[in-house]
Amino acid sequence: MPDAQDRDDEQLLTALGEAMRARREVPEWFVETGKNAYAWHNIDAELAQLTYDSLGDPLGDSLGYSLGDSLSDRERAAAVRSEAASIRALTFTSAGLSIELEVGEGSLLGQIIPPRAGTIEVHTTAGVASSPVDEIGCFAVTPIPASPFRLRCRTEDGADVLTGWITL
Amino acid sequence: MRDDPTVIALVTRAAGSDPTAWDEIVERYAPLVWSICTRFQLSNHDREDVGQNVWLLLVEQLGKLREPAALPGWLATTTHRECLRVVTSARKSERLGTELDDALQFVDNTMIDEEILMAERNAALRAAFAELPPKCQRLLSMLTSDPPSSYAEISATLQIPVGSIGPQRARCLERLRKSSALAGLGETDVDWAEGDTHA
Numbered sequence: 001m002p003d004a005q006d007r008d009d010e011q012l013l014t015a016l017g018e019a020m021r022a023r024r025e026v027p028e029w030f031v032e033t034g035k036n037a038y039a040w041h042n043i044d045a046e047l048a049q050l051t052y053d054s055l056g057d058p059l060g061d062s063l064g065y066s067l068g069d070s071l072s073d074r075e076r077a078a079a080v081r082s083e084a085a086s087i088r089a090l091t092f093t094s095a096g097l098s099i100e101l102e103v104g105e106g107s108l109l110g111q112i113i114p115p116r117a118g119t120i121e122v123h124t125t126a127g128v129a130s131s132p133v134d135e136i137g138c139f140a141v142t143p144i145p146a147s148p149f150r151l152r153c154r155t156e157d158g159a160d161v162l163t164g165w166i167t168l
Numbered sequence: 169m170r171d172d173p174t175v176i177a178l179v180t181r182a183a184g185s186d187p188t189a190w191d192e193i194v195e196r197y198a199p200l201v202w203s204i205c206t207r208f209q210l211s212n213h214d215r216e217d218v219g220q221n222v223w224l225l226l227v228e229q230l231g232k233l234r235e236p237a238a239l240p241g242w243l244a245t246t247t248h249r250e251c252l253r254v255v256t257s258a259r260k261s262e263r264l265g266t267e268l269d270d271a272l273q274f275v276d277n278t279m280i281d282e283e284i285l286m287a288e289r290n291a292a293l294r295a296a297f298a299e300l301p302p303k304c305q306r307l308l309s310m311l312t313s314d315p316p317s318s319y320a321e322i323s324a325t326l327q328i329p330v331g332s333i334g335p336q337r338a339r340c341l342e343r344l345r346k347s348s349a350l351a352g353l354g355e356t357d358v359d360w361a362e363g364d365t366h367a
Binding site: 005009012013015016017018019020021022023025026029030031033034035037038040041042125147148165167 | 206
Protein backbone atom coordinates (compact mmCIF):
# COMPACT_ATOMS: atom_id res chain seq x y z
CA MET A 1 0.00 0.00 0.00
CA PRO A 2 2.22 2.82 -1.20
CA ASP A 3 -0.34 5.48 -0.22
CA ALA A 4 -0.49 4.36 3.40
CA GLN A 5 3.31 4.19 3.47
CA ASP A 6 3.56 7.73 2.09
CA ARG A 7 1.17 9.00 4.71
CA ASP A 8 3.12 7.26 7.49
CA ASP A 9 6.35 8.76 6.17
CA GLU A 10 4.79 12.20 6.05
CA GLN A 11 3.57 11.87 9.66
CA LEU A 12 6.91 10.59 10.90
CA LEU A 13 8.73 13.43 9.17
CA THR A 14 6.34 15.96 10.71
CA ALA A 15 6.83 14.43 14.16
CA LEU A 16 10.61 14.50 13.71
CA GLY A 17 10.45 18.12 12.58
CA GLU A 18 8.44 18.97 15.69
CA ALA A 19 10.97 17.19 17.96
CA MET A 20 13.90 19.02 16.36
CA ARG A 21 12.10 22.35 16.54
CA ALA A 22 11.32 21.83 20.25
CA ARG A 23 15.04 21.30 20.88
CA ARG A 24 16.13 24.25 18.71
CA GLU A 25 13.85 26.60 20.66
CA VAL A 26 15.78 25.97 23.87
CA PRO A 27 18.70 28.40 24.24
CA GLU A 28 22.08 26.97 25.20
CA TRP A 29 22.29 28.96 28.43
CA PHE A 30 19.13 27.22 29.62
CA VAL A 31 20.65 23.81 28.98
CA GLU A 32 23.93 24.88 30.61
CA THR A 33 22.10 25.99 33.76
CA GLY A 34 20.69 22.49 34.01
CA LYS A 35 24.03 20.80 33.43
CA ASN A 36 25.76 22.97 36.01
CA ALA A 37 23.30 21.88 38.68
CA TYR A 38 25.14 18.56 38.83
CA ALA A 39 27.96 20.31 40.73
CA TRP A 40 25.64 19.97 43.74
CA HIS A 41 25.48 16.21 43.49
CA ASN A 42 26.76 14.53 46.65
CA ILE A 43 27.70 17.73 48.44
CA ASP A 44 27.45 16.90 52.09
CA ALA A 45 27.43 20.38 53.58
CA GLU A 46 24.70 20.98 56.11
CA LEU A 47 21.83 23.02 54.73
CA ALA A 48 21.08 26.34 56.44
CA GLN A 49 17.48 27.47 56.19
CA LEU A 50 16.36 31.03 55.65
CA THR A 51 14.84 31.92 59.02
CA TYR A 52 14.52 35.67 58.66
CA ASP A 53 14.10 38.16 55.82
CA SER A 54 13.56 41.85 56.48
CA LEU A 55 11.25 42.00 53.45
CA GLY A 56 8.81 40.18 55.70
CA ASP A 57 7.80 37.73 53.04
CA PRO A 58 7.77 34.16 54.31
CA LEU A 59 10.50 33.41 51.80
CA GLY A 60 11.23 29.99 53.07
CA ASP A 61 9.19 28.44 50.35
CA SER A 62 10.43 30.79 47.67
CA LEU A 63 12.80 28.18 46.37
CA GLY A 64 10.54 25.26 46.96
CA TYR A 65 12.27 24.24 50.15
CA SER A 66 10.09 23.96 53.18
CA LEU A 67 11.13 25.76 56.30
CA GLY A 68 11.21 23.93 59.55
CA ASP A 69 10.34 26.93 61.70
CA SER A 70 6.81 27.98 62.51
CA LEU A 71 5.16 31.17 61.38
CA SER A 72 5.12 32.53 64.92
CA ASP A 73 8.91 32.26 65.11
CA ARG A 74 9.23 34.23 61.94
CA GLU A 75 6.76 36.81 63.11
CA ARG A 76 8.59 37.20 66.38
CA ALA A 77 11.90 37.62 64.57
CA ALA A 78 10.34 40.12 62.19
CA ALA A 79 8.92 42.15 65.06
CA VAL A 80 12.25 42.29 66.86
CA ARG A 81 14.08 43.40 63.77
CA SER A 82 11.51 45.74 62.27
CA GLU A 83 13.33 48.69 63.85
CA ALA A 84 16.27 48.07 61.54
CA ALA A 85 13.82 48.95 58.76
CA SER A 86 15.32 49.99 55.46
CA ILE A 87 18.39 47.74 55.32
CA ARG A 88 17.68 44.36 53.78
CA ALA A 89 18.79 41.71 56.19
CA LEU A 90 18.65 37.93 56.00
CA THR A 91 19.46 35.16 58.43
CA PHE A 92 20.24 31.55 57.58
CA THR A 93 20.30 29.03 60.37
CA SER A 94 21.69 25.54 60.64
CA ALA A 95 22.04 23.35 63.72
CA GLY A 96 25.54 24.62 64.51
CA LEU A 97 25.66 28.22 63.32
CA SER A 98 23.82 31.13 61.73
CA ILE A 99 24.85 33.34 58.86
CA GLU A 100 23.60 36.92 59.12
CA LEU A 101 23.60 39.00 55.97
CA GLU A 102 23.07 42.67 55.29
CA VAL A 103 22.77 44.12 51.84
CA GLY A 104 24.94 47.23 51.79
CA GLU A 105 25.72 49.60 48.96
CA GLY A 106 27.70 47.58 46.49
CA SER A 107 28.57 44.78 48.87
CA LEU A 108 27.12 42.13 51.12
CA LEU A 109 28.21 42.26 54.74
CA GLY A 110 27.86 39.20 56.88
CA GLN A 111 28.68 37.60 60.16
CA ILE A 112 28.90 34.04 61.36
CA ILE A 113 27.23 33.49 64.73
CA PRO A 114 28.73 32.31 67.06
CA PRO A 115 31.78 34.22 65.76
CA ARG A 116 34.72 32.28 64.35
CA ALA A 117 37.12 32.41 61.42
CA GLY A 118 36.89 30.53 58.14
CA THR A 119 36.02 31.13 54.51
CA ILE A 120 32.82 32.05 52.75
CA GLU A 121 32.18 30.85 49.21
CA VAL A 122 29.74 32.49 46.83
CA HIS A 123 28.35 29.92 44.42
CA THR A 124 26.58 31.05 41.26
CA THR A 125 25.84 29.06 38.13
CA ALA A 126 28.93 30.71 36.66
CA GLY A 127 31.31 29.47 39.33
CA VAL A 128 32.65 29.95 42.83
CA ALA A 129 34.40 32.90 44.49
CA SER A 130 35.64 32.81 48.05
CA SER A 131 36.41 35.43 50.71
CA PRO A 132 37.94 35.15 54.17
CA VAL A 133 35.89 35.26 57.37
CA ASP A 134 37.79 37.03 60.19
CA GLU A 135 38.11 35.95 63.85
CA ILE A 136 34.96 37.75 64.87
CA GLY A 137 33.05 35.99 62.10
CA CYS A 138 32.76 38.96 59.74
CA PHE A 139 33.02 38.83 55.98
CA ALA A 140 32.23 40.96 52.93
CA VAL A 141 31.20 39.92 49.44
CA THR A 142 31.89 42.46 46.70
CA PRO A 143 30.18 43.06 44.36
CA ILE A 144 26.71 41.83 45.25
CA PRO A 145 26.00 38.82 43.02
CA ALA A 146 23.52 39.81 40.31
CA SER A 147 22.35 36.28 39.66
CA PRO A 148 20.92 33.79 42.15
CA PHE A 149 23.64 32.53 44.46
CA ARG A 150 24.17 30.45 47.54
CA LEU A 151 26.72 30.81 50.29
CA ARG A 152 28.83 28.01 51.65
CA CYS A 153 30.57 28.70 54.93
CA ARG A 154 33.49 26.59 56.10
CA THR A 155 34.84 27.48 59.49
CA GLU A 156 38.26 26.68 60.94
CA ASP A 157 36.65 24.42 63.49
CA GLY A 158 35.24 22.25 60.73
CA ALA A 159 31.65 23.39 60.22
CA ASP A 160 30.47 23.22 56.59
CA VAL A 161 27.16 24.96 55.97
CA LEU A 162 25.33 25.77 52.76
CA THR A 163 22.43 28.21 52.29
CA GLY A 164 19.56 27.81 49.83
CA TRP A 165 19.51 29.93 46.68
CA ILE A 166 19.35 33.65 47.31
CA THR A 167 18.05 36.26 44.87
CA LEU A 168 18.38 39.88 45.89
CA MET B 169 6.40 4.01 27.79
CA ARG B 170 6.72 4.59 31.52
CA ASP B 171 9.31 1.86 31.82
CA ASP B 172 11.60 3.23 29.11
CA PRO B 173 14.88 1.45 29.94
CA THR B 174 16.91 4.41 28.63
CA VAL B 175 15.51 6.76 31.27
CA ILE B 176 15.97 4.24 34.08
CA ALA B 177 19.60 3.66 33.04
CA LEU B 178 20.29 7.41 32.82
CA VAL B 179 18.84 8.13 36.26
CA THR B 180 20.72 5.22 37.81
CA ARG B 181 24.01 6.32 36.28
CA ALA B 182 23.52 9.97 37.23
CA ALA B 183 22.64 8.99 40.81
CA GLY B 184 25.97 7.19 40.92
CA SER B 185 28.15 10.17 39.97
CA ASP B 186 28.21 9.93 36.17
CA PRO B 187 28.13 13.50 34.82
CA THR B 188 27.65 12.39 31.19
CA ALA B 189 24.40 10.67 32.17
CA TRP B 190 23.27 13.86 33.90
CA ASP B 191 24.10 15.95 30.81
CA GLU B 192 22.07 13.56 28.70
CA ILE B 193 19.09 13.84 31.05
CA VAL B 194 19.27 17.63 30.78
CA GLU B 195 19.63 17.51 26.97
CA ARG B 196 16.64 15.20 26.71
CA TYR B 197 14.29 17.07 28.99
CA ALA B 198 15.34 20.74 28.87
CA PRO B 199 12.79 21.19 26.03
CA LEU B 200 10.05 19.91 28.35
CA VAL B 201 10.99 22.37 31.10
CA TRP B 202 11.36 25.16 28.55
CA SER B 203 7.98 24.52 26.90
CA ILE B 204 6.17 24.66 30.24
CA CYS B 205 7.89 28.00 31.00
CA THR B 206 6.69 29.17 27.58
CA ARG B 207 3.10 28.28 28.42
CA PHE B 208 3.39 30.39 31.58
CA GLN B 209 4.85 33.19 29.42
CA LEU B 210 7.82 33.64 31.75
CA SER B 211 10.62 36.13 31.10
CA ASN B 212 14.12 34.79 30.48
CA HIS B 213 15.09 35.81 34.00
CA ASP B 214 12.23 33.78 35.48
CA ARG B 215 12.99 30.87 33.18
CA GLU B 216 16.54 30.77 34.50
CA ASP B 217 15.18 30.83 38.03
CA VAL B 218 12.71 28.02 37.33
CA GLY B 219 15.20 25.94 35.35
CA GLN B 220 17.82 26.24 38.04
CA ASN B 221 15.46 25.19 40.80
CA VAL B 222 13.97 22.30 38.89
CA TRP B 223 17.38 20.78 38.10
CA LEU B 224 18.72 21.43 41.59
CA LEU B 225 15.72 19.71 43.10
CA LEU B 226 16.30 16.80 40.74
CA VAL B 227 19.98 16.58 41.74
CA GLU B 228 18.84 16.27 45.35
CA GLN B 229 16.23 13.66 44.44
CA LEU B 230 18.36 11.53 42.11
CA GLY B 231 19.01 8.72 44.51
CA LYS B 232 15.53 8.90 45.98
CA LEU B 233 13.25 8.74 42.94
CA ARG B 234 11.05 5.75 43.61
CA GLU B 235 10.25 5.28 39.95
CA PRO B 236 13.12 6.51 37.80
CA ALA B 237 11.08 5.76 34.68
CA ALA B 238 8.54 8.37 35.79
CA LEU B 239 11.19 11.09 35.53
CA PRO B 240 9.43 13.06 32.76
CA GLY B 241 6.29 13.20 34.92
CA TRP B 242 8.28 14.33 37.94
CA LEU B 243 9.96 17.03 35.86
CA ALA B 244 6.68 18.27 34.40
CA THR B 245 4.93 18.58 37.77
CA THR B 246 7.96 20.15 39.44
CA THR B 247 8.32 22.68 36.61
CA HIS B 248 4.63 23.56 36.89
CA ARG B 249 5.00 24.11 40.61
CA GLU B 250 8.06 26.31 40.11
CA CYS B 251 6.31 28.33 37.37
CA LEU B 252 3.34 28.86 39.68
CA ARG B 253 5.67 30.04 42.41
CA VAL B 254 7.23 32.63 40.10
CA VAL B 255 3.86 33.78 38.74
CA THR B 256 2.26 34.11 42.17
CA SER B 257 5.23 35.88 43.77
CA ALA B 258 5.27 38.37 40.87
CA ARG B 259 1.59 39.04 41.45
CA LYS B 260 2.11 39.43 45.14
CA SER B 261 4.71 42.12 44.59
CA GLU B 262 2.31 43.88 42.23
CA ARG B 263 -0.16 43.83 45.11
CA LEU B 264 -2.88 42.26 43.03
CA GLY B 265 -3.63 40.00 45.91
CA THR B 266 -4.05 36.96 43.75
CA GLU B 267 -4.52 33.78 45.68
CA LEU B 268 -2.63 30.65 44.86
CA ASP B 269 -5.94 29.04 44.03
CA ASP B 270 -6.36 31.43 41.14
CA ALA B 271 -2.98 30.53 39.77
CA LEU B 272 -3.72 26.85 40.16
CA GLN B 273 -6.44 27.25 37.58
CA PHE B 274 -3.67 27.55 35.01
CA VAL B 275 -2.81 23.97 35.67
CA ASP B 276 -4.77 21.53 33.65
CA ASN B 277 -3.79 17.94 34.32
CA THR B 278 -4.71 16.84 30.81
CA MET B 279 -2.33 19.42 29.48
CA ILE B 280 0.46 18.19 31.75
CA ASP B 281 -0.10 14.61 30.58
CA GLU B 282 0.06 15.75 26.97
CA GLU B 283 3.27 17.64 27.62
CA ILE B 284 4.83 14.55 29.20
CA LEU B 285 3.78 12.31 26.29
CA MET B 286 5.04 14.84 23.79
CA ALA B 287 8.36 15.24 25.63
CA GLU B 288 8.94 11.49 25.78
CA ARG B 289 8.12 11.09 22.11
CA ASN B 290 10.32 14.03 21.08
CA ALA B 291 13.23 12.77 23.17
CA ALA B 292 12.91 9.31 21.60
CA LEU B 293 12.75 10.79 18.10
CA ARG B 294 15.85 12.92 18.67
CA ALA B 295 17.70 9.93 20.11
CA ALA B 296 16.66 7.82 17.09
CA PHE B 297 17.78 10.59 14.77
CA ALA B 298 21.18 10.70 16.49
CA GLU B 299 21.61 6.98 15.70
CA LEU B 300 21.14 7.52 11.94
CA PRO B 301 24.09 7.57 9.56
CA PRO B 302 25.32 11.13 8.81
CA LYS B 303 23.92 11.02 5.27
CA CYS B 304 20.40 10.40 6.57
CA GLN B 305 20.82 13.03 9.29
CA ARG B 306 21.75 15.67 6.70
CA LEU B 307 18.86 14.77 4.42
CA LEU B 308 16.22 14.66 7.18
CA SER B 309 17.57 17.89 8.69
CA MET B 310 17.04 19.68 5.41
CA LEU B 311 13.59 18.17 5.00
CA THR B 312 12.53 19.24 8.49
CA SER B 313 14.20 22.66 8.54
CA ASP B 314 11.99 25.69 8.88
CA PRO B 315 11.07 26.40 6.13
CA PRO B 316 11.84 22.99 4.59
CA SER B 317 14.48 23.01 1.87
CA SER B 318 13.31 22.37 -1.68
CA TYR B 319 14.42 19.24 -3.54
CA ALA B 320 16.54 21.49 -5.79
CA GLU B 321 18.38 22.94 -2.75
CA ILE B 322 18.83 19.47 -1.24
CA SER B 323 20.16 18.15 -4.53
CA ALA B 324 22.68 21.00 -4.78
CA THR B 325 23.80 20.85 -1.15
CA LEU B 326 24.03 17.08 -0.72
CA GLN B 327 25.18 16.38 -4.29
CA ILE B 328 22.46 13.85 -5.04
CA PRO B 329 20.13 13.76 -8.05
CA VAL B 330 16.63 15.14 -7.41
CA GLY B 331 15.19 11.81 -8.56
CA SER B 332 16.86 9.87 -5.75
CA ILE B 333 15.79 12.17 -2.91
CA GLY B 334 12.36 10.51 -2.60
CA PRO B 335 13.72 6.94 -2.32
CA GLN B 336 16.50 8.03 0.05
CA ARG B 337 14.00 9.87 2.21
CA ALA B 338 11.88 6.71 2.42
CA ARG B 339 14.92 4.58 3.34
CA CYS B 340 16.09 7.02 6.03
CA LEU B 341 12.63 7.23 7.57
CA GLU B 342 12.45 3.44 7.60
CA ARG B 343 15.74 3.29 9.51
CA LEU B 344 14.43 5.92 11.91
CA ARG B 345 11.26 3.93 12.49
CA LYS B 346 13.23 0.75 13.21
CA SER B 347 15.82 2.31 15.50
CA SER B 348 16.22 0.98 19.02
CA ALA B 349 15.56 4.45 20.50
CA LEU B 350 12.00 4.37 19.16
CA ALA B 351 11.45 0.81 20.29
CA GLY B 352 11.00 2.10 23.85
CA LEU B 353 7.91 3.99 22.80
CA GLY B 354 5.99 0.82 22.00
CA GLU B 355 3.62 0.31 19.08
CA THR B 356 0.44 1.36 20.82
CA ASP B 357 1.79 4.75 21.82
CA VAL B 358 2.96 5.69 18.38
CA ASP B 359 0.34 7.72 16.66
CA TRP B 360 2.44 10.02 14.54
CA ALA B 361 -0.63 11.78 13.21
CA GLU B 362 -0.91 13.59 16.53
CA GLY B 363 2.22 15.49 15.61
CA ASP B 364 0.15 17.41 13.08
CA THR B 365 -2.24 18.81 15.64
CA HIS B 366 0.65 20.23 17.65
CA ALA B 367 2.44 21.73 14.70
